[in-house]
Each structure stands twice: as C-alpha cells, then as structure tokens.
Amino acid sequence: MATGQVNPNLYDLLKERETGLYIQNFEKNRTVFAYVHLDFGDISDFVKLVGDDYLCEGGYDAKICPMSVVVEINDVIERFDNELSDYKNCFDEDDWKRHEKEIAIMEA
Numbered sequence: 096m097a098t099g100q101v102n103p104n105l106y107d108l109l110k111e112r113e114t115g116l117y118i119q120n121f122e123k124n125r126t127v128f129a130y131v132h133l134d135f136g137d138i139s140d141f142v143k144l145v146g147d148d149y150l151c152e153g154g155y156d157a158k159i160c161p162m163s164v165v166v167e168i169n170d171v172i173e174r175f176d177n178e179l180s181d182y183k184n185c186f187d188e189d190d191w192k193r194h195e196k197e198i199a200i201m202e203a
Contacts, residue, residue: 101182102175104144109168109185112137116186116194125201127194129172129179129186132163145171178202 113132121127133141142150158165172179179198183191191198 101177105168105171105175105177106182106185108137108140108144109182113163114168114186116190116198118194118197121197125197126169127179127197127201129168129182130165131168132160132165134163138164141166145174149174 109131112134115130117128117130118126119128155166155170157167169179172182180202
C-alpha cells in the first residue's frame with residue numbers, strides 16, 4: 096500500500112524530466128518498471144540524491160541515448176521507503192492508466 100509520502104528531491108527530479116513505465120514478463124517478476132531520462136548534466140544531481148555509497152554497491156543499469164541517460168528508478172523509490180504509486184503524478188496519466196492494474200498487483 097502506498098505511503099502517500101515522497102522524497103521531495105526525487106519527486107522534483109521526476110516531475111521535471113521525462114519518465115515512463117513498462118512491464119516485461121510481468122507474470123514472472125510482478126514488476127512495473129519505472130524510468131527517468133536524465134540529461135548528461137543531471138547525472139551528478141542523481142548521484143547526490145541516491146548517494147555515492149549506493150552506487151558503489153554495483154551501480155545502475157542505464158541506457159545511453161543521444162541526448163540523455165535512461166535509468167530505472169524502482170530501486171531508488173524503494174530506497175526511500177516509498178512505493179511507485181506515491182509518485183503517480185510524476186508519470187503521464189495515460190501511461191499510468193495503462194499499467195494501473197499491474198501496479199496494484201505489484202504493491203499488494
């Protein structure tokens with residue numbers, strides 16, 4: 096169940112950038128993956144947000160695009176003891192509606 100609380104720095108980062116949701120093998124992993132596009136200049140802010148120590152544990156899988164880096168943020172959300180639905184307003188409404196059923200299952 097969503098806590099209703101968010102990390103204000105993460106919330107602002109997500110609201111100000113392109114985000115998205117997708118599923119892959121949902122029947123197997125019960126996960127709706129959330130991601131954010133970070134401009135190359137945003138990387139240092141992201142590292143400050145999650146902490147150097149967290150990245151030293153293995154870092155993040157990211158996709159490098161021509162104008163940004165795409166980072167899955169499920170682990171970041173969990174790191175702040177939040178659930179994906181706490182950040183619902185940071186995602187496109189249609190994208191959220193498309194995955195709402197799976198998000199409810201994932202957070203149950």
